[in-house]
Amino acid sequence: MEDLITTITDFIQTQQFLNVIRAILIVVGGFIIARVISSFLVRATKSTLDPHRLMILKRGSYYGILALFLTAALIQLGFDLGILLGTAGILTVALAFASQTSMSNFISGLFLIAENPFQVGDLLQIGTTVGEVLEIDLLSVKLRKFDNTFVRLPNELLIKSEFWTLTKFPIRRLDLQIGVAYKEDIGRVRDILVEVADKNPLSLEEPRPLFIFQGFGDSAIEIQFSVWVLKDNYLPLKNSIQEEIKQAFDSAGIEIPFPHRTLYAGSMTDPLPVQVVASEFQSV
Template identity: 55%
Template sequence: MTEQFLQWLQTEHISQMLKAAILLLVGFVVASLASRAVNRFFSKNFSQHHIVLFRKLVYWLLLALFVASALKQLGFSLSVLLGAAGVLSVALGFASQTSASNLISGLFLIGEQPFKLGDTIKVGNTTGEVLSIDLLSVKLRTFDNLFVRIPNETLIKSEVTNLTRFPIRRFDLLLGVAYKEQISEVRSVLLDVADKNPLCLDEPSPMFLFLGFGDSALNIQFSVWGKRENFRDLRNSLHEEVKLAFDTAGIDIPFPQRTVHLAPQYVQSKAQSAAPLQKDDNHAL
């Protein structure tokens, strides 16, 4: 038995096994080094969540290449394995078309980076903070503390608004004043309100726009800029301060009004129909 074992060691099998083992060992080392290199090179341009995904992807792709080389060294036919993998991938593709679409969309989102963790985005009627960006979906937390999962395919096909991408935001206040008011006076009051509000930025400066003549009011847009983190406080305080300033200056914010004109024939017919009723009432009295 010892002689047979020595003969087997002298055959090509042991050398093939050693080569395969060396390939696997080198594969583990190369995959580990490559994943660490990804962490160093992409740390400035990508978030930590994306870096982890890239590291795993690079690690397993390189390791799979070395495993395939080791199997070939042991005598396995890669064409058979590739054929089986192709058949399996086709079957999985038909079975999970939606998942594959979300996976590809997730790679596009990671590469494009329209938003990152912690950003506040709006997708359709849903607005919330980004909790995670995965290969299949994006998780949001809405302002009323609801958890929302949005598939990546939906994000690719929809309009996505990033509300916190830039450091400052503009708030547009739409209002109407009575026709009797002087537009110059209204402009002066609004600019004074913005000047006294500490949350309004001086640069870019506030903007006053006269939009036109409405049904019941002169339509005006007053736009101010504020820091991203102060946007909600700016919006709430500006509404209150404009209302107080208008009350102090005697500027009216009218409610919708309608003027009804009656035709003379209609008024005459109504008067004639009411006359017999009055006569009957007097007779009854």
């Protein structure tokens, strides 16, 4: 027991012990300073940067400063800086080969941040997936769909695929596909649709509604009627204006035909004559 106490006492009095204490103090101080500086940078740039850029700035500054203090602590313990850098380089190459997908997502994330095609809170559509952007990381983008389910999209997928930012601009155009019977007066149909749009408080006066004659369908005249709306009112307008169009058409007697098809199989013919012939042979 006395030998153990003597060994500990001798170690405490050595320079190596002092170096360990200094290294611990450097690491603790690094955590504190990194947190303070990263928080200060976020507060200083909060009014000029969007949320996901603020998040990247905070994490980048925090881990960057912390890495410097950890390096200083290792040097204090007697590690050679050249050896540390060489080891870090070898580990970086090894990790790059071992996690090519992650590195590809990381690089794609840097491109997305630089290009800034969408922000947190935007509605994003890729393929059949539509959702609100919750978070933009260096590896993936997180979405919340309208049914409150969570979707994670790798950044590499976004770089390689076509996607739509539905709320990039303040206003959106709502396109309605409408079919009316061939007997209806197209000018009258146009006037009714424009009147419905003008009466709806969510529909913008400018730009004006757009009436496009799409063509002659199998059972209806096909029309596209487009109205402009603030992006936050898109779904409420889509729901209300279609109901108002149906009511207006019913009141005006405008027919919305259902799909139908008539088939002709040729002219009417007489049935084939059938004659029963008695057998000349009788069974024995």
